[in-house]
Amino acid sequence: MGRQSNLPKLGLIFLSLILLINFLTLNAESKKDKDITTDNLNVKVEIVEALKENIDGSRFILNCAECHGFDGNSVNPELPNIAGLNEKYIIRQLEDFKTGKRVNEEMMIIVREFPSDKELTSLASYFSKQEMINQNTPESIKNHEFIDLKIGEEIFTGKRIEYGIPACSACHGEDGLGDKEGVFPRLVGQQMDYIIKQMEAFRSGGRSNDAPPQMRNIAKQMDDEDIASVAAYIAYMGME
């Protein structure tokens, strides 16, 4: 009797093993094969990777993906890429949304749902390890008004200091990749529309979580042409 009732159990274990092996091989193959771009498959790999690392915040990843993409590369040019941003910078921004120091309704609603700091830091760690992809193209850049790339370059490299605009590169790095401490965020590879939106927000004071008010003071010295031009220059830097 005992033997008989064990048979279906063994069958079930065997079936589970086959399914597991299939699943693992499928993922291993899709990682090897760079040509596979099916969204569904990439999504699976991302989630499986996150779960494998036992990420506490993994239950939020689907949520974040809606706006920032599974790998942190935003699906909408007005939303920031969060892939490859410094972990400490991400944590600071999430905390600022939580306390209301940085105001954005969508983000504030989301961070209010974070039950623990552990989940917040693990999400920051996950997204910081993804690769930021520059999604700006010459065509998308040309959609903007008031662009003068020469002005953009001069602003970025500090040749407009007499107009009260210090070099962006002085803080964000000559390569625009930010610093290792997470004080100065990476700009190169970021969505151009988002950069413009942030500069306008710093200028109007709508974003005021830069303490001391370095970005607010700089943005106040810049007109629309300055902002669009430097954002375009940064977008082109990401294509090199």
Ligand code: HEC
């Ligand atoms: C409904 C859309 C939406 C969802 C979902 C969302 N975000 Fe955001 N996120 C935004 C918007 C919009 C901004 C830009 C806010 C602004 O303009 O200041 C932003 C900004 C951020 C920033 C700041 C980026 C920077 O460069 O300063 C981080 C970090 C971030 N989100 C992380 C997350 C994480 C982690 C999740 C999931 C838990 C998430 N977001 C879910 C819309 C969203």
Ligand code: HEC
């Ligand atoms: C004196 C240092 C300093 C200089 C110079 C500077 N920045 Fe910043 N910038 C910062 C700091 C610090 C932050 C992060 C503020 C925070 O923690 O929220 C920042 C944030 C930003 C952001 C927001 C990025 C994001 O992911 O949300 C943009 C865009 C930006 N800077 C653009 C520029 C541009 C363009 C220039 C040149 C005109 C420039 N910055 C010059 C210090 C500087």
